[in-house]
Amino acid sequence: MQCDVCIIGGGLVGCSTALHLVRAGKSVVLVERDRIGAHASGANFGGVRRHGRNVLELPLSTRAFDIWRNMGTLVGNDCEFMPTGHLKIARSEAEMAVLEQWSSFGAEHGIPVVLHDRTSLRANFPWLNTSSFGASFCPGDGHANPRLAAPAFALRAGAEGAVVIQGDGATTVEDARDEFEVTLHSRRRIRAAVLVNAAGAWGRHFARYYGDEAPVEAVAPQMFVSEPVPYIIDAVLGMVTGGLYLRQIPRGNVIFGGGRGILDPNCHRSSPSDRVFAETVGLAGDLVPSLRDIAVIRSWTGVEGHCEDGLPILGPSPRRANLYHAFGFSGHGFQMAPAVGAVLSELIARGFSETDISALSPRRFTGAKSSILAESEI
Ligand SMILES: Cc1cc2nc3c(=O)[nH]c(=O)nc-3n(C[C@H](O)[C@H](O)[C@H](O)COP(=O)(O)OP(=O)(O)OC[C@H]3O[C@@H](n4cnc5c(N)ncnc54)[C@H](O)[C@@H]3O)c2cc1C
Structure with a gap:
């Protein structure tokens, strides 16, 4: 299978990214090992708050706030946002x-x-x-209903042209000339120019394929x-x-x-x-x-x-062109995921986003650490 962008992980981050990318005109294959929203995205508290967030997350969180208020228009389901x-x-x-x-x-x-x-x-x-x-x-x-959100994004993305594969996980990722070749458990192969690592708590595993280390547990x-x-x-x-x-x-x-x-x-x-x-x-x-x-x-x-600093790993890989990481959301991803997809789609389709996510870059673990305020609440 050939596509512009392959997304590994069908949580809210991956599903939101799929929808925004198809709307930006990209061909997308999303691969989920279990069922859409089966892990953190479906099991969480459903808190949709900017209040008390780390200031470094506020540009993303504020953008997500605007999306949550118009969720019904975006995905055809308000996800019970109150x-x-x-x-x-x-x-x-x-x-x-x-x-x-x-x-x-x-x-x-x-x-x-x-x-x-x-x-x-x-x-x-x-x-x-x-x-x-x-x-x-x-x-x-x-607050909103976490059971509804990732499936609503996946359904919408599928209806608008994304290929959504469930029950078949990515087992390996290899370089194939300038592209990525993702092999699934079923031995199906996907070739893509761009790879998005949205594998949640398991994202560190795929980051390591390309030498990107992130202290995410x-x-x-x-x-x-x-x-x-x-x-x-x-x-x-x-x-x-x-x-x-x-x-x-x-x-x-x-x-x-x-x-x-x-x-x-x-x-x-x-x-x-x-x-x-x-x-x-x-x-x-x-x-x-x-x-x-x-x-x-x-x-x-x-x-x-x-992640050890309580912030997500979000942005282009420091080492491999066309690889984007979006994992380790440290208890904040349900609120922010709708905006994560929008920002990643802008970076992939246009090369820039006006939403400042520089403080969340995977690069922060390749050099000196930034000083970051602690935030304890999910
Ligand atoms: C109990 C709980 C309460 C929370 N409360 C809140 C809250 O109130 N507000 C808030 O904003 N956030 C909250 N969070 C955090 C939020 O749920 C997460 O940050 C967010 O859902 C992360 O989304 P995700 O898509 O990155 O991860 P996930 O939803 O975990 O999705 C990642 C997906 O990747 C898939 N995957 C992994 N490896 C592979 C592979 N090899 N091939 C294919 N697929 C793969 C997994 O199966 C999984 O479905 C909470 C989390 C939990 C657990």
Whole structure:
């Protein structure tokens, strides 16, 4: 099979890239080892926030925000995006200082946030406990249904001409003159002028084929969903410490996450941890007292690529022309993936993008490290 661009990985990053590339006039083959959206892109919390992001991600995150607001127009499915706003809780004066500092970064990037002290927090979010020190609230951020997003992009890309292969993974990548030759498990071969490595937690493996090293490890964030209860939690909730993130859907179920589950030794699958279950359910009840006796009906995990500096590996390979990396999204990829596809398609089809992703370049691990602010929350 011959194409302009072969994409390895059918998570939201790969599917978004496929759609934007076919719209830019490229012939595209997307290869997914399992099912579309089967891994992090389908298992995640569904948080769509710019609030509290590392400033180096804000150009991409801001662009993604605009896409999320118009998702229905782009893919024919709004993916249940709800712009409820995102509330980040501080439990001490020191944590409040972190929120105040970020509110200045946000203002510089056109993202207004509202700071709340204990009294206004209580008045505006009466479902919260009374012991939180303060919070910041970012209107416009929100949540969406991760089960819908990657399939919606893949369906749209397929309808517009991309070839989407599922259940057949790439086993090797070789140079074939100026092109790439990707061999699949079934022994099918794909020749492409451009290769996009969107293999999520497994992207490091393909980067190494061309000597591109990236300190990305697989981790398994853990999630929970409760029985349906009356709808009261009308914002996505997070904490400065990152210990808990929580949202409620209109049907009443409360979806929340925190801590990390157990990875299989081969890092392909993961499973929930009982200890994390007890800790995170306890924390949810502390923060939102009405959840204290709630029945948690399911817990699950997903495998995510986490880079040591907490930023994705995104951009052209430093060593191989026409190879692009887009992996290791470190807990932030659901929100940003719609823009990742747009930016990669611009780089591939036009040679430049106005969205500044230079700080996310794979190059940062070939030389001196940049100084980067830590961000703990998914
Ligand atoms: C529990 C959890 C909660 C999260 N919460 C949030 C959140 O609230 N907000 C947010 O923005 N982000 C969140 N994230 C992070 C987000 O889900 C990821 O960053 C994002 O989905 C990454 O997308 P991806 O396409 O790079 O990876 P994936 O969805 O993992 O897709 C990569 C795909 O590559 C495929 N692949 C790998 N090797 C091969 C091969 N050899 N051949 C073919 N295919 C291959 C895999 O099968 C996989 O489907 C969370 C992640 C987890 C796990």
